[in-house]
Amino acid sequence: MPTPLDVENQRFEFGDQWSAAFKYDDTTFYRKEAIRLQGDIDGVPQSTKAVDVVGLHDVSGLLFLEAKDFRGHRIANKPRIEGEVAVEVAVKLRDTIAALVGASRKPVDEFPSEVLVAALQRGRNVTVVLWLEDDSFRNAERAKQRLNTLNGVLKSKLAWLNVRTFVLSSSVANRLPHLVVTNLPGAGQPNP
């Protein structure tokens, strides 16, 4: 049975080839434990962040997916689209990986933390995807140019981790295996 996960006005349906697929930022471990790492440094509030989805494909390996839907919020989100969102994803990934290691050292059973940490080992395929929706992506060619630029930023921010990154959108071909992405009702409309 496919696993449907609703994130940012979209439904991500992971096929049976995904042995794990879950909304990590909704897990009890994140919400009750990992998030407790917070406080101020030099007066600046710090918190533990989380990516939206963690998945493990039987063949293609570990996936971290962050979805952003800026449709209807173009002006408010412009600086984030121009690069900040790549930094945001990179920081979320850093915190998520640290938290998975923490979970693997505790009796956490709501997700297979030990298997996921094992999938991070050298030589294993790890993929990071930013799934981005924006009003300006209606023109596929223009969308590809922006997605390409954004992926360049994401790639550089995550060079330390030796992972594959890609920025996808519903306006371009989905490159992930056994995953179907559809808009939920109301997608593309400003939030009330």
Add this chain to the structure above:
Amino acid sequence: MPHSFNGRAGKTTLKNSTRNWKLPSNARQWHNTPDQQASTESPTSPIMSTKPKTEPDAPPILKSASIKKFGLFTDETLEFSPGLNVFIGRNGCGKSHLLKLLYTLVKECGEVPGNGSVLEAEKLENRLAKKLAGVFQPDNDRIGRLVQRRKSQGTAEVSATFTNGKKCGFKLSSQDKISAAKGDVGALQEAAFLPSREVLAPYEGFVAAYEKRELSFDETFKDICLALSEKQRRGRRDVTLDFLAKPVEEEIRGKVSLEGGRFYVTGDDGSIEAHLVSEGWRKLASLAQLIISGALTKNGFLFWDEPEANLNPKMVVQISETLLRLANQGIQVFVVSHDYLLTTRLSLASEYPDAIPEEQRCPVKFFGLARRGSDEKGVSVSSGSKLADLQDNPILAEYAALYDYEGSLFEKSQPRD
């Protein structure tokens, strides 16, 4: 007497300077129409009026050009921006030909010999024929080869309209016969053509060798060498020239001087022969020299073929800002570019006029040249105030193709079974 900055003998050094340039009082002010002002909140709407507020007696600039059966142009009319005009397109679309054609027109149509105000037809024909031969360099000076190639004989028709309403142009048969009406455009300001290859390095002895036909460069190279050899203005630099030249001089960390037939860049580290500095710097140095010698003046023209060639991205940014500043100061600029960074920055200047520095505000127009389908000869031209307006943007297409290519590699790295 060697040329030297400020008329002083010896070398000068670039003082510590600030980027707080003041906008000269004679900067051309661009005004939005009421409708356009109302739409300035739209992030994608073109803002600039193409009607600058200029003095009625100002020397005319190019308003439009109609080109029929010339080169790849079957029948196109181009309406120009009074500020910055950017031509993009794949190789072999006629961008450089278009640039050279417009240069030929403003170079020859406006110059008025003697005290007359009208250029007699015969004289204009001779001048146009000579310039076309020099700039395009067809075999054996057969300018008829510039007429669009068809099985039968044909005639090209080219006409430029200037902002004073006057026209200037020519008819050219494939048998090399050229005809033109009398030229009554009036006096035009200087036009400078910067080729894609810089000329400071080969400058020494270039013109003499060119005149002896020892060099197979087109006439734009000779013209720019002559323009570069103009003496720099003596005395205190004009505030406008200083305003335009200073950012460029800061980038090359020195001032340009011509001494004993050679160009030098003189900065804090002393004087360096121009041919010993990087090509990117030489291109910027050429621009600085044109500015401070007064070859680029208000209502004058700058044609620049691929300014980005051999420039690093930081210099490309500098070039984009300089082009905008030149246009803001009333110089009509025509640029051919393949560069994503340069064209995107110019497009952003057009998209966000209220958010960029005032001295960079000017109307920008993009022209996309594209080959027609295989069954039709020639090129088609689309235009707009921003890159996204163009029907065919090969630069964007290549970036999209790059995304697709990386996507295909990414997909292969995600095995399904």
